[in-house]
Amino acid sequence: MSDAFSELERAAVYRAIRERRDMRHFSNEPMSAEVLQRLLQAAHQAPSVGLMQPWRFIRIRDVDLRGQVRALVERERLATAKALGGREQEFLRLKVDGLDRCAELLVVALMDQRERHLFGRRTLPEMDLASVACAIQNLWLAARAEGVGVGWVSLFDPDALAELLQMPAGSKAVAILCIGPVDEFYERPMLEQAGWASAAPLSEMLFENHWPTADTPV
Amino acid sequence: MSDAFSELERAAVYRAIRERRDMRHFSNEPMSAEVLQRLLQAAHQAPSVGLMQPWRFIRIRDVDLRGQVRALVERERLATAKALGGREQEFLRLKVDGLDRCAELLVVALMDQRERHLFGRRTLPEMDLASVACAIQNLWLAARAEGVGVGWVSLFDPDALAELLQMPAGSKAVAILCIGPVDEFYERPMLEQAGWASAAPLSEMLFENHWPTADTPV
Secondary structure, eight states: OTTOOOHHHHHHHHHHHHHOOBOOOOOOOOOOHHHHHHHHHHHHTSOOGGGOOOEEEEEEOOHHHHHHHHHHHHHHHHHHHHHTGGGHHHHHHSOOOOTTTOSEEEEEEEOSOGGGOOTTTSSOTTHHHHHHHHHHHHHHHHHHHHTEEEEEEOOSOHHHHHHHTTOOTTOEEEEEEEEEEOSOOOSSOHHHHTTSOOOOOGGGGEEESBOOOSSSOO | OTTOOOHHHHHHHHHHHHHOOBOOOOOOOOOOHHHHHHHHHHHHTSOOGGGOOOEEEEEEOOHHHHHHHHHHHHHHHHHHHHHTGGGHHHHHHSOOOOTTTOSEEEEEEEOSOGGGOOTTTSSOTTHHHHHHHHHHHHHHHHHHHHTEEEEEEOOSOHHHHHHHTTOOTTOEEEEEEEEEEOSOOOSSOHHHHTTSOOOOOGGGGEEESSOOOSSSOO
16 A cells, blocks of 8 residues: 555554653643644544534633642542542542643633534434544644653543633533643553552453353453 | 654654544455454553543454444434434435444443542543543554554444443443455545535634633634
């Protein structure tokens, strides 16, 4: 095929996938506007159900506003800790966001008026969120290739954030992305390194023809 | 940074992002098991909220079962067409799935018992779907680098598919992935080429500090 990837290109794509990390530790250095623009273009090239392009990006530049977003994340961090019960103290020791030192803060939201789009969503309306997640994954991989860290923070009350950012009814924020230079990428997922959770192998998640049952193992 | 990507590696990642397509036309050729395994490993390397790894993959190998899945997609295709009203005939002329000629059929589902995972999901429980979508986007990009097409079909009734695949309560299928060799990748998104929809530029989706209003344009 004339449009085949070379061996080196193929390896680079797999490398970005393998070495991408959900970052919480940033180096407090600035990031060029050109790099940010490339990352956003990568996100915008994502697939979307019925080509609806439901993603909206709000770049938070105002210093006071960033402080308000941080306060909102901190409030949810404490609420989550309490809800975790027995693991409350362990959770509170984790670093769960990078809002303190990341170069850029980007809120990603579902657009309003999504009910107008039916293609591929009649039985699965949540495909709009799936499209937005694909866009964020594009941005994440492109960032890794640029040597830039990205962390997806979902510790916030979406209604409170909507009010803060003057978002219209029907829209919904689904990510606060911390983006920027890092000193180093984690060797393994941070939650594994911190002993919070351990990843299971693919083999446990791969079935054939049907879900396994006690009678019919994988 | 010692772990920086070379210029060529970076370009390869952007190329995969730019040239990935949601494919519906497959060449009816087989695909090696090794390539499929690499694609699944790429998916499995996705980020997941609280490291919950909510993705489950069901490879459909049984020929009769594939036929039943196809029938299920066809039923939803007709239901969607009817629901679209004025665009019914136009929709029916589109090729909306590749189940007829793709080498592999993979159902991707959310696992059951997700309510046990609270981290990053207290206010946004749908982050589990976001993680699964990131996994699919990884697979999609890896497939493009391998020269393999992928199409995400969401035209199905998830309850009917759950029954067909003996899925437990609490799990939910979110994608039927058509995967396999293609004669060529679409130049532009298929829905654009077919005149169904046209993509809007990034600039319309990028705001600063707040959502734009009539009084405060972007």
